[in-house]
Amino acid sequence: MTRIVDVLLPLPIDQLFSYAVEENTEISIGDYVVVPFGKKRLIGIVWKCSNKSDRKLKFIEQKINLSSIRPKLITFAEWVAQYNLIPIGMLAKVIMGGVLKVNLIDKLVCVEKKQETSEINYQLNPEQQVAFDKIVSNLNEYSVTLLDGETGSGKTEVYLSVTAKLVETVNNAQTLILLPEIVLTSQLVNRIRGQTSRNLVEWHSGLTQKTRRNNWLNIANGNMQIIIGARSALFLPYRNLKLIIVDEEHDSSFKQEQGIIYNARDMAIILAKIENIPIILSSATPLLETVYHIKSGNYNHVKLNKRFGGAELPLIKVVDMRNNKQWISNELFKGIKQTVEKKQQVMLFLNRRGYAQLVVCKKCGYKITCSNCAVWLVYHKKKNALLCHHCSYQLKLSEKCSNCQGEQSLSLYGVGIERLLEEAVKLIPNTKTAIISSDQKSVDRIIDLVLKEEVNIIIGTQIIAKGHNFPKLTLVGVINADLSLKNADLRAAEKTYQLLHQVAGRSGRFNEKGMVIVQTDNPESSIIKALQRQRRDSFYEIELESRLEAKMPPFTRLIALIICGKNQVATQKAANEIVKNISSLLCDPNSRHWDPEQNVWIPESCTGMTLYRKEIEILGPSPAAINFLNNKYRYRVLLKIHNKRSLSVQKELKCWIKNCNLNSNITVTIDVDPVSFF
Template identity: 35%
Template sequence: MTRVRCLVFNAALGPLDYRLPDGMAVEAGSVVAVPLGPRTIVGIVWDEGRLPGDPVPEAKLRPIREVLPVPPIAAPLRRLIEWCADYYCASLASVARMALSSGGALKGPATAIEYRLSGGLPERMTAQRQAAIEALEGEQASIRELAGLAGVSEGVLRGLVNQGVLEPVEVDSDRPYPLSVPNFAVPDLSAEQAEVAETFGTSVRDGGFAPYLLDGVTGSGKTETYFEPIAEALRMGRQALVLLPEIALTEAFLTRFSERFGAAPVLWHSSLKSTERRRAWRAVASGSAQVVVGARSALFLPFRKLGLIVVDEAHEVSFKQDDGVRYNARDVAVMRAHFERVPVILASATPALESLAMAENGTYTRLQLPSRFGGAQLPAIDTIDLTREKPPRGHWLAERLVAGIEERLERGEQALLFLNRRGYAPLTLCRNCGFRFQCPNCSAWLVEHRFTGQLACHHCGHETPVPERCPECGEADCLVACGPGVERIADEVAERLPEARVFVATSDTLNSPGRAAEFVSLVEQGAVDVIVGTQLVTKGFHFPELTLVGVVDADLGLEGGDLRAAERTYQQVAQVAGRAGRGTKPGEVLIQTRHPDAPVIAALAAGDRDAFYEAETEARRMAGAPPFGRWAAIIISSEEEGEAREAAQKIGRAKPDLPDLAIYGPAPAPLSLLRGRYRYRLLINAKRSAQLQDIIRGWLGPLDHPAGVRVGVDIDPYSFV
């Protein structure tokens, strides 16, 4: 072999051919450095005949510069990259880039400098230095990590380094992680759990692709059940991957994992430092990382000997990526298991309708845990009709809900109030002239955050201080907060129940695993009486003293034209209801609503999941919606509104006229300005028989657009804004 075709990380170019220098050995999957003009870029040697393009004449070929010191990307992962690019109408390069997501990992072995206490004392002791020395006893890490552990600035620690109190230690950047022990603390499972766990364990031992839907009520012990096949994979010397939908859930999960296996798993998520990502990536590629717990991007790690994939809370919307390669990690996990020939477990108390349909037709094996572990009972659920039981003027909590919280305070128990709206209020306006604060980059209102004194956009991150005067009319003391967010609900609890200790739990306050761990610790110690939270608190947390859940506005999720609104509302409310009564004490759920007779609310109140799913399934069937039909969206954007509109109209004029699909639009997207870009959308509703991706590629491929126009394709969209 004297020539190879490489997949290079430049989506505009496509695959490129290179010459193999004498004495250089490569194979399909080898990661290489290749020339592109005056630059050197990274590429992957691909299987012969699998990438498009005509051969380049031998005389024009440039030589590969070097083979990078990492294991080749294995064939199953290469097949997954091809499948994702084809299914999600993305470029091969953009998908492959996710598999090589740590540039530092490609550079080979390396060392790093860490620090530890030397045993000496500083010439002058300050309160901060004293606190740091006490906190860092037995610790060794980088200055930045030690500063986080000690709760002091990096400057304080550098002063201790200069005085010899902290000494440098050279460490191997690729040092192995602590080993998990499969039999470290084998749990006592219920008969139901043991039966399901044995099915999973047998599947891991037998090998081969086997997709499972683990359908268990909240508190049924799904986690302990899928820990057992992880233990089986460890016994066989295989690796396991567990996907979690939120970084904030990892700390509670890590504690349970460490108690079961005697060591923490390897983490993979966007908050890792580059050195941590490098170490994790190389450990996965070498096979020394036994269990990886991560966000959706962990699916593209180069596992050497994968034996099991678990997707926890598999119904979660956050598994769908809304930019770049718009993939759904739940579906990609099933495909990775297919290519790797290993079992995959989708665990959920409220499975997605598509997953249930796959179980119904026999594609997935459905295993159920219908009762809570240890004799705990599911909570009693009731609705509060806000048209009849109106909260006092200027308040948002009905008297019955406040009385329920008061009862829990008297009994030393805890309550949770759920409202899926961050900040203090979703809209701030001037009562004098009517001016509304809008984001300059997005067609969205700015949300007031009183904790930080900022008006913030939750779409692009723009922030501005809350002004003292209206910027339009100049009037002072005229700004009015309209509607409730979690901060406003927390203020109301503090006003009506001043003795209550309140914690606001959102992605703003639990924005790292460490903060999430602090929150869990406070609740478990009984230092919190009332949790006020967004969807972040609907899953993964187990608080035995939490006996009341109040849903502040169950109708909120039903607004806005989301085509999956009913299912998403049911899942969120059912999940948050599942936080109540998980210990020995009975739980209660009160759902505030203006539409108690709406099918989704009535099903929640009756605890009749099957009735809701049957009604939603029939509605989807009639509409030709998933799982009975297909959706896709085409999103056109530009910094120039006219340019975006013209490109959208051009695409609209070229749309195919086929009997198997209906195309709606183009029209301005509901969020017509996002991060400074004007947006138009087309929505496609296709029958299952339509070759949807081929139709879209044939439709969009021949069209040219100005350089400033972006055209994105979203297969199986979850966001409709």
């Protein structure tokens, strides 16, 4: 009898495809195979055995000589797809790493690399040693441990020592270290390579295709012990994964918001549970959800209170800017001048790219906006262009207003990092400055210049707050501490505190005591006070109480629906239809009967559903914060799920939307556990 298997193909659809297997061919679940698909040939993964035989099936053409993926990766991929409502085929692309292509099968040859023992050997201080011992005691099974340490307390040394211990005791053990930004990857790689063998690889979008293929093969064959990567590294076909570390676990960059929407930090915890291995979450400013789980006793908590090597925490000064029209206050200017004179370094933090945030005509008041989005264009002086930071629309700055044709009437408002750089150079001539932001193509090169002390003043956006270690940096200036509070984000206060705390933590990490000068329009803010008094835990207590009162995460769960379309009326109508459909299918808790055979209450008011109105709250629809983006109108619906443990909403959501019979011009994006709300 001909065997039939179901194959997962790297296509954006939510189904498997059945193929027949030749009698003399040995095929197992997890094997990579070449199959015919229409007029194409594709590489797929044998996902499960099938009993389908109702029609004539095509045969698998070829089995590829690669290690099969582990069964637990199949379980993990299915869980991620179901939880985040992702077509399962899109995860095949991530598992294959974009390197498995039919025309490149002959290049899928991995040179066997001699296994070397990693020799990470940090001298841990007593506090670090206690943390190390606690974590190592949980290395044999699933556990979640928060490695909670002040900025500069040596968290990295602790988790690298744990990695070394694991490699030493478990043959061929692999450790995954997830980082929120590519720019941090090369720094950590260099740091580890200074202490250990070269038996580690990087995994992120910045790799060349050849390096990517070689790294994927080395990981799949178990040749590499330490894998340092960005979000997608979570789905690689490891041979013997034994530990996961999520560094800067609070960072919102772990949430992928385009294409496959998922939170790598959350999914890493699920992977650890499925694999029955430990996971370490490392941060100086953990997520509120993590703090909640610590208080609930679900996670282990390991704390480092002191900075490494006896370094002191920086002194934090707050400057009231309400009556100050300068970008750089007198206090900050004096601090910069003194620091540069002492041949030390200054970091100025402003979370705004470009030169000016808005271009306005003085004659008619016209503001230059993006033609594709409902946002103002940002002026970038270096490019001499107006840019949209959402769709990359670009416009050359004209000498006259396009609305009233007024000559030389355009004025620049607001400050970005380019303008701040200009201001710093005016105040302190002959100083060596550098900008670090996501606009820069050579961030690694600039960081090297900073480490070589060839830069006096570093000016940057939030990318400079993430894990950087600059020995000569002793002054940090925060230009507009209130900036990230000026939106309707559920997590605005939490994100602002985390960002300011992390930025402040770059100062004085070595011998010299550091200083942080925070410029704010709201010096009485609870966030600013908690930062200045270094009372992180009291801030978390207040924020948790606020979330509990509002019945928001971590006490409930959220699922966002973003409805988009080119016609505003049709898009709004579709959003209303979705809400109406979901509401009509929710069960009335008072209308049900007891089924003694199933030993459950059965709802009378709906068929096959067990979701009650009291379990789910529907907010919206309402226009999105940016209601016109990439030439499409946007409406948002927020589902608040009061029963956090229930995954029933995900199971029903696709059916709910499908029942609306939406126009093909309308797209619905589902964002489970949203991080941003724009």
